[in-house]
Amino acid sequence: MSRPIVEIESLSKRYRLGQFNARTLRDEVRNLGERLKWSRDNSGTHGGKSDFWALRDISLSIQAGEVVGIMGRNGAGKSTLLKILSRITSPTSGQVRIRGRVASLLEVGTGFHPELTGRENIFLNGTILGMTKAEVKAKFDEIVAFAETEQFLDTPVKRYSSGMTVRLAFAVAAHLEPEILIVDEVLAVGDVLFQEKCLGKMKEVSRAGGRTVLFVSHNMGAIQSLCRRAVVLEHGRKTFEGETEPAVRYYLAQAHPDPLVQDLSKCHRTGTGEARILSVRLVDDAGIPRVNYSMGEPLNIIVTVDFPTRVQSPTFGVNIVTDAGLMVADCRSSHYGFKAGAVKGTVEYQARIDSMKLYPRTYLIEPWVADAASIADFDWVRSAAAFQVTCGPNFLSGINVTGTHGVAFIPTTWSLRETGQTPNRDDACSAKSETPPLENVPRG
């Protein structure tokens, strides 16, 4: 391959916090002395409490046509990296070489003006993103068709529903034709259908169009289905670079360090405090802690709870939520007629998912304990643990499925039968009817 299309060389970005962020003139005058000292000592190595390194020594090269995912927890530096690559802010040290046109999509609908009509906004937004008027004109019909907003073209955007605005905005962005497309978590907006459409479009852009895509997402399913290679950032440093699968595994392990002993003290939790959830473990049937489960496999969720006082028959529960925040299931003991009786002290409850009927994606677990009568939560811990569903070889005869197929896998039985005479029926079709009905009952 030729020279990389994007070459990042030991890139760092420092933000100055505290007094350097002074806003008013008065503060500035007060800090004048300090600032003069600063400018004399502007070697770039000056440290201090007021410095925050959003990026530290990042190097990365990307070949033309690659789709690279960037993962990391909030504050890991993903957005800063994309902002530097799209020239919105400049780095503190290091450099980037980019050999192609860049379009970045850091937020859908940038530059939309509520007073302007849909038509006017398509042109405005297109030119803001770097297209010429002629280019927008050439793509206009395609954009409108993608957005499905034909009849509202001459209505001011302020009268659009938010869904329509987002569709229109993504439609414009999707029809940009840059050599490098930078996308930051735009899938977080819009409904599931819209997300699917965006993802599909991005795939098309990268596969058919041969463009280079840099893609940031918290949606592991999206990263897995889109990217071949991924990078994990942690506190501004690159800690992993490689194929997507190991990168996702690394990221999950890093985000949830030890599946055996979770530190729940930092998790967001609500509740009356009559119970306190101490730990969550995810283990397979052999009792081995794991975060990866193939479709159809069983999963045991073991939760340790402490009841400081005696509680009469609490309800135990586990919420399963997608990484995009969609509630998949509220599994609770009361739905199964499970009665715990009176409990006190530390207990351990276990919920066994007998068969993983979920599509490949990252799921978060929220254990909770509540009063049986009033359903008041004693304790409810958000994002206590995470697990990854993968497409298993023993499931669906090993057919590759991804998170783009939805969330819940609903086992279905398929058949085909003749319904009588249809004119103009061709031979290939009638030949097919001689085969027995299609059947595919998943094992699991």
Add this chain to the structure above:
Amino acid sequence: MPHVTSDYELVIRPTRGWFHLDLAAVWRYRDLMFMLVHREFVIKYKQTILGPAWFILQPLMMTFVFSVIFGRVANIPTDGLPPMLFYLAGLLGWNYFAQTFQSTSDTLVANSNLFGKVYFPRLVVPLAAVISNFFAFGLQLATLLCFWVWLKFFSASGASFGFSPAIVWLPLLLIQIAALSLGVGLWLSALTAKYRDFVFVSPLIIQLWMYATPVIYPLSKIPPRWQWLAVMNPMAMTVETIRYMFLGRGIVILNYLTISAAVTLCLLVSGIFIFNKVEKTFVDTV
């Protein structure tokens, strides 16, 4: 950005340059500039009844107020010219300056959301303001010409004024005002981005500046030995010269014009410099 060739290479580095003016990039984004000009118009007069008529009404009302207060009450002379034309001609250049200044001075803060999300040459936005205000200038010019014709041919004062041949230089003068308002607007825009105090300063500047400019009085009212000081204000000469072009009265001296042009150039260059400097990092602090 269709004009980039395949061997195009962009290097992103920490900013070190002092003066960086990428006019080629601005030119590539000319379509965006015209879209922004279009946007200015549409949103300015959406849901107003009179629409662009405000461009004409506003200077007419000001002229009326000036005639009453400064002409009748304060008795400030108008160089022997009909007060109506004196003020209208003075306001022609001044209003263009003031309006452009106003719309460019909050460029960075007003567009911080946009600038934080997508890259394009930032200079495109204030340039669009400069261009869109030409339209208001044109309407005001038409108003002035109407009154000029009316007073010239249908009133007794018609003999007291007339075009000067220097009027052929009007476009040049207009460019100077555009450059000046851009330069000062960029300064204020950069300062406002850093210190919000300047949100309050800009309207004050424009008010005080008008009194320092011969809009409501002729330059001849200033004693000759102090005139050099008055023309340090680059707007003084532009306003006085426009009046001279249309009405044939006023003090127009080459030395003064040179000072005015030199100050304008300084403000423009330093304005672009300070704007570039602040623009590079301001998204980090907004």
